[in-house]
Amino acid sequence: xxxxxxxxxxxxxxxxxxxxxxxxxxxxxxxxxxxxxxxxxxxxxxxxxxxxxxxxxxxxxxxxxxxxxxxxxxxxxxxxxxxxxxxxxxxxxxxxxxxxxxxxxxxxxxxxxxxxxxxxxxxxxxxxxxxxxxxxxxxxxxxxxxxxxxxxxxxxxxxxxxxxxxxxxxxxxxxxxxxxxxxxxxxxxxxxxxxxxxxxxxxxxxxxxxxxxxxxxxxxxxxxxxxxxxxxxxxxxxxxxxxxxxxxxxxxxxxxxxxxxxxxxxxxxxxxxxxxxxxxxxxxxxxxxxxxxxxxxxxxxxxxxxxxxxxxxxxxxxxxxxxxxxxxxxxxxxxxxxxx
Amino acid sequence: xxxxxxxxxxxxxxxxxxxxxxxxxxxxxxxxxxxxxxxxxxxxxxxxxxxxxxxxxxxxxxxxxxxxxxxxxxxxxxxxxxxxxxxxxxxxxxxxxxxxxxxxxxxxxxxxxxxxxxxxxxxxxxxxxxxxxxxxxxxxxxxxxxxxxxxxxxxxxxxxxxxxxxxxxxxxxxxxxxxxxxxxxxxxxxxxxxxxxxxxxxxxxxxxxxxxxxxxxxxxxxxxxxxxxxxxxxxxxxxxxxxxxxxxxxxxxxxxxxxxxxxxxxxxxxxxxxxxxxxxxxxxxxxxxxxxxxxxxxxxxxxxxxxxxxxxxxxxxxxxxxxxxxxx
Numbered sequence: 001x002x003x004x005x006x007x008x009x010x011x012x013x014x015x016x017x018x019x020x021x022x023x024x025x026x027x028x029x030x031x032x033x034x035x036x037x038x039x040x041x042x043x044x045x046x047x048x049x050x051x052x053x054x055x056x057x058x059x060x061x062x063x064x065x066x067x068x069x070x071x072x073x074x075x076x077x078x079x080x081x082x083x084x085x086x087x088x089x090x091x092x093x094x095x096x097x098x099x100x101x102x103x104x105x106x107x108x109x110x111x112x113x114x115x116x117x118x119x120x121x122x123x124x125x126x127x128x129x130x131x132x133x134x135x136x137x138x139x140x141x142x143x144x145x146x147x148x149x150x151x152x153x154x155x156x157x158x159x160x161x162x163x164x165x166x167x168x169x170x171x172x173x174x175x176x177x178x179x180x181x182x183x184x185x186x187x188x189x190x191x192x193x194x195x196x197x198x199x200x201x202x203x204x205x206x207x208x209x210x211x212x213x214x215x216x217x218x219x220x221x222x223x224x225x226x227x228x229x230x231x232x233x234x235x236x237x238x239x240x241x242x243x244x245x246x247x248x249x250x251x252x253x254x255x256x257x258x259x260x261x262x263x264x265x266x267x268x269x270x271x272x273x274x275x276x277x278x279x280x281x282x283x284x285x286x287x288x289x290x291x292x293x294x295x296x297x298x299x300x301x302x303x304x305x306x307x308x309x310x311x312x313x314x315x316x317x318x319x320x321x322x323x324x325x326x327x328x329x330x331x332x333x334x335x336x337x338x339x340x
Numbered sequence: 341x342x343x344x345x346x347x348x349x350x351x352x353x354x355x356x357x358x359x360x361x362x363x364x365x366x367x368x369x370x371x372x373x374x375x376x377x378x379x380x381x382x383x384x385x386x387x388x389x390x391x392x393x394x395x396x397x398x399x400x401x402x403x404x405x406x407x408x409x410x411x412x413x414x415x416x417x418x419x420x421x422x423x424x425x426x427x428x429x430x431x432x433x434x435x436x437x438x439x440x441x442x443x444x445x446x447x448x449x450x451x452x453x454x455x456x457x458x459x460x461x462x463x464x465x466x467x468x469x470x471x472x473x474x475x476x477x478x479x480x481x482x483x484x485x486x487x488x489x490x491x492x493x494x495x496x497x498x499x500x501x502x503x504x505x506x507x508x509x510x511x512x513x514x515x516x517x518x519x520x521x522x523x524x525x526x527x528x529x530x531x532x533x534x535x536x537x538x539x540x541x542x543x544x545x546x547x548x549x550x551x552x553x554x555x556x557x558x559x560x561x562x563x564x565x566x567x568x569x570x571x572x573x574x575x576x577x578x579x580x581x582x583x584x585x586x587x588x589x590x591x592x593x594x595x596x597x598x599x600x601x602x603x604x605x606x607x608x609x610x611x612x613x614x615x616x617x618x619x620x621x622x623x624x625x626x627x628x629x630x631x632x633x634x635x636x637x638x639x640x641x642x643x644x645x646x647x648x649x650x651x652x653x654x655x656x657x658x659x660x661x662x663x664x665x666x667x668x
Contacts, residue, residue: 056527057498165615166384195383195554200598200609207608222528225557229600229609252602266529267602268557272584280529283497 004083005044006184006216007051007068012077014038014063018288035288037063039240040077042314045233047183050210050217052231052248054224054263056284060240061220065188068218069103081184099129102177106189108169112161118172119143119157125180134181146175151205167198171205178209186218191226203230224267228252236260239287239295242314246321256323258300258333294326302327345548346372346395346516350408351418353387353394353572355619362619364390364403366572369646372516375542377549379563379580381556381595383616386569388552392518394418395550396433397425413515431461434509438521440501444493450477450504451489454511461512476507480537499530506537517541520552535562556599560584565654568592571616571627574646578655588649588657590632626660634661 019025019032038060045051053061066072068079070086078085086097102125105111112121122143126132135142144154150171161169170190177185187206191199203226209215221227227234227248234251236244236259244257255261265278282299285291294312297303306326314322315329327333353365365387372378380388393399395410397417410418417428429435437443445453454473458464464472470489477485480503493501502522509517519538523531539562541547551563559566560580567577568589576589587593597610614631623629626639638660646656647663 056529167615196556197383197595197598197612198615200600200611203600204608204611224528225600225602228602229606249605263529264602266532268528268531268535268555268561270557270560270584270599271601271603272560272581273603278532280532283499283530284527 006047006082007045007218008078008080008083009041009043009064009068010078010080012038012041012064012067012079013075014067014072015075033288036290037240037287038067038074041235041237041240041242042077043235043242043245045184045216045218047216048210048214049232050219050230052219052221052227052234053237054221054227054234055237056222056263058239058284058287059237061222061237062188063240064237065103065186065218065220069101069186070098095129099125099131099180100182101184101186102180102182103186103188104170104173104177104190107193108166108173109193111173112169112176114161116160117157118147118159118161118164121161121172122146122157122176122179125176129180131179131181142179143175146179147172149178149209150175151201165198166194167201170194170198170202174202174205174209178213183214184216184218186220188220189222190219192221192223199226206230224263225270236263239284239290241295241324243296243325244323245314246318246323250318250321254318254321256317256321256328256333257296257325258302258327259296260323262299294324300327302333343373344371345374345413346550347411348391348395348408349411351391351394351405351410352407353390353399353403354406355403360620363406363622364572364619365394367408367645368569368572368574370567370574370577372548372550374515374548375546376564377538377542377551377562379559379566380550380552380569381554381559381566382569383554385571385616385619387572388554388569389520390572391569392435392520392550392552396429396435396518398429398435430457430512430514432512432514432516434512434514434517436502436505436509436517436519436522439525440498440505441493441525443505444501444508446493449490449492450496454489454504454508457508457511472511473507476510477504479510479541480504480507481533482507498526499533502526502530502534503537506534506541510541513545514547516548516550518550518552521554522551523558524553524555531558532561538562556584556596568595571622572619573627573658574656575628575659576655576657577646578649578652582652582655586652588652588655588662589628589659590634590661591628594631626658636660 015034015036018035055061067074073087081097123139126139143157147154147156152171191202219230231248234248235242238259244260255264262280266280269275291298293309294307297307312324312326314324317323317328348368348370351365351368355362355364382388405418409416455469458469458472474485482503523534538549563580566580566583568575570591576592587596594612612631625641626644629635629639644658644660646658649655649657649662
């Protein structure tokens with residue numbers, strides 16, 4: 001196995017133009033407005049691992065997912081998949097890279113075409129990427145195999161999406177992603193529309209597939225317990241910036257950034273271990289007009305004048321553990337109570 | 341004073357279809373005591389929200405209560421005429437819906453909506469109602485309430501909007517609040533704040549809350565007792581600690597095992613095979629029998645009712661495993 005990560009994200013930024021229409025700007029003398037959804041984010045995902053992005057709504061999780069699968073293009077920065085920058089590739093190479101990166105969406109009710117039969121939905125990538133010649137079997141047989149891989153029956157290919165429950169539809173979405181024979185899956189909140197017992201089935205399935213097919217996952221979720229269960233490494237996003245990046249166990253055992261601590265403290269104690277849940281203070285600020293300095297300072301109890309003025313960068317707090325916080329850097333943050 | 345505020349007895353809700361009648365709620369029995377939070381959990385389609393809708397009299401036709409009774413504070417409310425039920429709604433029972441965006445009117449200010457609701461239920465003039473509105477907003481934890489009173493719903497964030505909705509539900513000073521997935525549309529970080537508000541209400545006002553949710557974490561944290569619903573029936577009901585820590589019904593056991601832990605490393609989550617049956621396809625006997633690991637003959641034949649569990653006072657389980665006559 002090469003030491004090169006499968007996905008390398010470097011100084012990735014994406015801005016959206018949220019200005020009013022040109023005529024309004026001229027008449028009302030308003031400047032252009034830009035919203036920075038992703039702000040200078042860097043991370044690596046080694047082959048066969050799961051990297052999870054967590055954060056509140058509006059932190060830029062889904063924007064990163066779209067950038068990685070090239071549904072939108074970055075404003076600045078690079079995304080190297082297997083050493084190649086996807087927006088720069090052309091022709092056959094571009095198509096091959098596109099094939100190798102597939103996506104699973106949050107809402108299985110919206111991501112499957114209701115007028116197509118399941119067999120057509122799953123076989124579309126096979127035709128789109130012209131994989132028929134690479135198959136050892138017929139396309140029909142391949143579709144049946146895929147359905148069986150995700151725990152459905154081969155004959156289900158004749159049915160329409162509405163005949164399935166939410167969990168089964170998510171299985172169909174996974175089968176569709178797998179039919180392109182990818183090695184990298186971007187999963188944008190794949191279980192948050194599902195009930196817990198069904199969520200468990202899908203999470204187990206995703207882990208089995210990872211083992212069997214050697215898949216690499218970018219896993220996006222707001223649910224810390226799901227993330228802990230799935231991820232090898234976790235990146236915590238706040239207002240588009242990565243504030244902490246650490247191996248999953250280390251992050252839960254030894255959270256550095258005050259925001260990560262806040263998120264961990266807010267996990268409901270469903271196991272009733274007697275852990276006290278601390279309600280979070282404040283809410284995520286408006287990204288059009290982010291706070292100065294460290295964007296977390298209005299909600300942070302350790303903030304001082306430096307935090308209000310300067311922007312912190314990721315620094316190593318332990319081996320392989322990075323956080324962007326002046327309080328951590330200056331050592332004025334008390335040790336966190338580990339929850340796990 | 342009577343300890344029980346609301347009691348639901350043998351409630352059956354049906355939806356007549358062209359060729360058959362679907363039974364969505366099948367003999368639901370539960371009680372809500374004064375000042376307690378009763379959690380109601382279950383998967384989608386288990387009948388959680390429907391139970392709430394039946395209690396507050398907002399069943400959508402053709403849904404109808406076919407059997408049973410709902411008694412609030414000694415008064416039977418399931419058969420009241422529309423006009424009388426309207427007075428109970430808001431005054432005696434408040435409701436908080438899942439989506440704070442759709443439960444507020446976007447073209448009226450918060451003040452207008454609160455004052456209208458307050459004056460519908462309480463004999464107050466405009467000025468008094470406005471003062472009351474400020475108090476309510478402060479009570480649910482909205483900072484600078486007086487200044488924010490004339491804002492429109494879109495000025496508020498999701499969590500703040502849900503607080504406004506709770507304030508609206510409180511306007512008529514109800515004894516019972518039905519909160520239908522009040523935290524589902526919100527971030528985890530905001531969830532804790534809303535749960536805190538609900539808990540404080542119970543403590544300070546002595547109001548009871550029926551907390552409908554699919555999130556076991558929310559239940560574990562907020563509820564005093566919990567009812568687990570499955571396919572329109574109560575599978576297990578009891579004090580939250582017992583149900584969460586030491587569940588009895590095989591379904592509850594599976595449900596608890598399927599939640600990923602933040603404390604322990606689990607390699608594989610317990611999964612309950614299959615999914616909940618559709619209403620037109622509920623199996624004979626115990627509705628859980630196709631997915632149950634401890635199923636035996638009787639489960640295919642007879643439908644279990646709630647049975648007291650010997651070792652656990654206050655706990656009731658609808659499962660034949662706990663029927664003493666069978667085991668002895």
